[in-house]
Amino acid sequence: MSDRRTRLFKGLDLAARLNAESRALAAGLKTPPVCLVLADRENAGARAYSDRQAATAAQAGIAMRIAAYAGTPSAIHAQIDAIAADPDIDAAAMLLPLPPGCDPVESALRLGQEKDVDGLHPLSAGRLAAGLPARPPATAMACLLCAQEIFGALRGLDVTIVGASRIVGRPLATLLLDAEATVTLCHVATRDLAAHTRQADLVVSAAGVPGLIGAGHLKAGAAVLDVAVTATPDGLRGDVDLAAVDGHAGLVSHVPDGVGPVTTACLFRNVVEAARARRRPAAQATRTAH
Ligand code: NAD
Numbered sequence: 001m002s003d004r005r006t007r008l009f010k011g012l013d014l015a016a017r018l019n020a021e022s023r024a025l026a027a028g029l030k031t032p033p034v035c036l037v038l039a040d041r042e043n044a045g046a047r048a049y050s051d052r053q054a055a056t057a058a059q060a061g062i063a064m065r066i067a068a069y070a071g072t073p074s075a076i077h078a079q080i081d082a083i084a085a086d087p088d089i090d091a092a093a094m095l096l097p098l099p100p101g102c103d104p105v106e107s108a109l110r111l112g113q114e115k116d117v118d119g120l121h122p123l124s125a126g127r128l129a130a131g132l133p134a135r136p137p138a139t140a141m142a143c144l145l146c147a148q149e150i151f152g153a154l155r156g157l158d159v160t161i162v163g164a165s166r167i168v169g170r171p172l173a174t175l176l177l178d179a180e181a182t183v184t185l186c187h188v189a190t191r192d193l194a195a196h197t198r199q200a201d202l203v204v205s206a207a208g209v210p211g212l213i214g215a216g217h218l219k220a221g222a223a224v225l226d227v228a229v230t231a232t233p234d235g236l237r238g239d240v241d242l243a244a245v246d247g248h249a250g251l252v253s254h255v256p257d258g259v260g261p262v263t264t265a266c267l268f269r270n271v272v273e274a275a276r277a278r279r280r281p282a283a284q285a286t287r288t289a290h
Contacts, residue, residue: 006246009225009253011142014149015261019060022265022272026061033275034063035117036083039095041068045231046095053093053264060268073101080110090275091117093267096167105166114278117270120166128174135270140171142262143204143225144179150223150251151202155180160197162186162213162239163206168227172204193217210237214244221250227259 026033035057039050050066057064070079076099083092092115094107108120116124119137127134147154159176163169164187176183184196188207197203197217205213206227213224224245226238238255245252253259 004247006249007251009146009150009223009251010257011146011149011253011259011262012257014145015265016059018145018262018265018269019056022268023059023061025276026272029275029279032061032063033090033271034065034088035091035093035271036089037064037066037093037095038069038079038083039066040097040099041066043097045229046097050095053267056261056264057268060265060272062268062271069099069102071099073099076102076107077110080107084110084112084115089115090278091115091271093117093271115274117267117274118167119171119270125166125171128171131178135273136175137167137171138266138270139168139206139227139259139263140175141266142259143168143172143227144175145266146225146253146259146262147176147181147202147204148179153179157181157202158184158200159202159204160184160186160200161204161206162193162197163204163208163227165206168206169204205239207239209239211241212239214241215248218245218249220248223251224249225253225259226255229256229260 037050037053039046041047054064054066070076083089092111096104098104098107104120108116108118113121113123119135124135128136151157154176159181161169161172164185169185173183173185186193186196190196194217198219200222202223203213203218204225204227208228208230210230210232224240226240228239230237236256240252242252
């Protein structure tokens with residue numbers, strides 16, 4: 001191990017700046033944006049995450065409510081239909097994991113693109129893929145903003161993403177390509193993960209496998225955004241083996257205070273944008289839709 005210490009990146013300041021921007025935008029509305037968060041309240045991780053979101057929503061000027069998923073898939077579908085039709089709700093976030101029998105994209109379709117702040121509705125995902133102004137999934141957007149905070153411009157940067165899910169890896173690859181980074185996207189079937197990650201100036205890891213990324217996965221001085229948050233008997237863990245990479249990596253993001261607070265701030269921003277779009281006079285909305 002070298003004498004150089006690895007820098008720990010926390011996203012709290014960036015999140016506070018984003019929340020202040022959201023609060024200023026929300027202040028232009030007659031009443032605060034209303035967001036309903038649906039979560040599996042029996043799942044300790046989802047409960048803790050949704051409680052943390054509700055506690056910080058006021059910082060972004062948002063009125064947030066939490067509800068448990070109704071029991072069966074058909075009851076949950078009816079619950080989502082009711083949220084879609086409720087004029088007093090501007091936006092809804094459906095925390096993963098969804099109960100068995102419910103698909104995140106099908107659920108977003110039921111909710112409608114207007115109120116879907118997870119960016120999973122095919123219109124949102126399609127707009128992002130097509131290079132049109134879009135509402136990207138909050139985690140992907142948070143990774144982009146953290147990368148820009150660390151590196152400034154991303155043009156020409158070699159970035160390897162570990163994890164190709166629809167809420168993190170895939171939308172993040174699109175956002176990074178739009179920022180002119182060179183992107184490699186890995187997943188569970190990637191044959192030689194270390195060969196791909198060792199090429200990168202920045203590794204973004206979102207696999208949910210504690211200890212997956214060690215010193216042999218990184219070139220010296222590389223930065224790692226550790227997106228994963230896995231509950232273990234020893235507490236919350238990311239994908240990075242911190243002891244192994246200390247002194248070798250240039251920077252590693254803190255778990256859970258690295259990408260996590262920025263993700264929440266990006267979700268809040270999506271809520272404020274959803275409320276502004278919904279409450280815009282119909283004539284103006286028609287003029288700007290094209
Ligand atoms: P997911 O299960 O949908 O996707 C995991 C991805 O990782 C898949 O593409 C899979 O192929 C890949 N993968 C799994 N094992 C791998 C391995 N050994 N090598 C290479 N790739 C592997 O998960 P998700 O919903 O994308 O979430 C990923 C992680 O990020 C979870 O730990 C989750 O808790 C966390 N998360 C954090 C935030 C945040 O703001 N920090 C937000 C959302 C999710």
